[in-house]
Amino acid sequence: MPGVLRAVPSGKTNLLNPTITSWDQMPTWNLVFDIDFTLTGDLPSLRKLGQKLERLQQADQARVLFCTGRPYPDVLHGLKHEELPQPDAIIAQTGVELYLPPFGSFSTPLLDWQLQLKKFGFSEEEVHQRLIDLNDVISLEAANCQTPHKVSYAIMDSKQPLEWLAEISRRMMEPVGRYQVICAAFGESYYVDILPGMVNKGKALRYLQELLKWQEANTIVAGDSGNDQSMFDEGFKGILVGNARPEVKEYLQKFPAKQFYQAQQNYAKGVLEGLAHWQVPTFDD
Numbered sequence: 001m002p003g004v005l006r007a008v009p010s011g012k013t014n015l016l017n018p019t020i021t022s023w024d025q026m027p028t029w030n031l032v033f034d035i036d037f038t039l040t041g042d043l044p045s046l047r048k049l050g051q052k053l054e055r056l057q058q059a060d061q062a063r064v065l066f067c068t069g070r071p072y073p074d075v076l077h078g079l080k081h082e083e084l085p086q087p088d089a090i091i092a093q094t095g096v097e098l099y100l101p102p103f104g105s106f107s108t109p110l111l112d113w114q115l116q117l118k119k120f121g122f123s124e125e126e127v128h129q130r131l132i133d134l135n136d137v138i139s140l141e142a143a144n145c146q147t148p149h150k151v152s153y154a155i156m157d158s159k160q161p162l163e164w165l166a167e168i169s170r171r172m173m174e175p176v177g178r179y180q181v182i183c184a185a186f187g188e189s190y191y192v193d194i195l196p197g198m199v200n201k202g203k204a205l206r207y208l209q210e211l212l213k214w215q216e217a218n219t220i221v222a223g224d225s226g227n228d229q230s231m232f233d234e235g236f237k238g239i240l241v242g243n244a245r246p247e248v249k250e251y252l253q254k255f256p257a258k259q260f261y262q263a264q265q266n267y268a269k270g271v272l273e274g275l276a277h278w279q280v281p282t283f284d285d
């Protein structure tokens with residue numbers, strides 16, 4: 001009879017070895033990273049971060065997620081050419097596309113999330129129509145930044161970008177809940193994403209977490225700019241890297257310190273510092 005010769009019944013090993021029992025009970029961390037200027041910007045520190053993450057992933061102690069404004073092909077480019085760590089899930093295009101492994105150029109976004117987005121009644125056509133007379137001050141970003149559920153512009157008028165942001169937001173207010181305007185700034189450049197109402201990085205992450213039944217208590221998000229705020233809004237533990245935009249630092253000051261950690265160091269070094277603060281194994285040594 002199969003199994004008779006087994007000295008230790010399968011699944012009982014941990015009863016005989018307390019070390020293994022505690023290993024079994026260790027939480028799996030969900031480590032969620034924005035890419036640009038959170039992971040990128042300091043290659044030696046990114047390498048160090050990547051090595052530590054890989055060790056945790058191999059021991060099933062961590063999952064690595066990207067939550068980025070980049071189009072999916074640009075994430076693949078980063079994996080190949082920018083030494084990004086290997087992710088277990090990818091949230092791309094500021095939350096409107098989710099990807100699960102295997103990651104290849106053939107991959108398509110998770111269909112169920114795409115169907116959920118349809119419910120908002122988002123129309124690229126309508127967005128273009130409402131903003132068409134602003135073509136002196138805003139310009140559409142590259143074609144790969146546009147999706148059926150996201151229209152992205154750069155604000156060209158660098159003298160009063162916030163006024164134009166307010167104007168765009170005003171035009172997208174009706175009907176309530178159909179559209180959402182998210183701004184991300186890099187240096188002096190301002191970019192605007194128009195998305196289905198209530199869809200953003202934080203909501204996409206929340207959806208994925210519930211879909212895959214991951215424990216929220218062990219989720220940590222890290223970011224630097226305006227489109228990362230929604231991840232903090234969802235109440236996950238957070239890391240704000242030292243180089244974060246001043247307006248995001250100001251925004252997060254209203255959050256209780258137990259929910260987010262302001263790193264002193266920049267880029268991936270700030271992420272390393274933050275993961276140590278939250279006592280993720282191997283980072284706190």
Ligand SMILES: [Mg+2]
Binds near residue numbers: 225
């Ligand atoms: Mg960023």
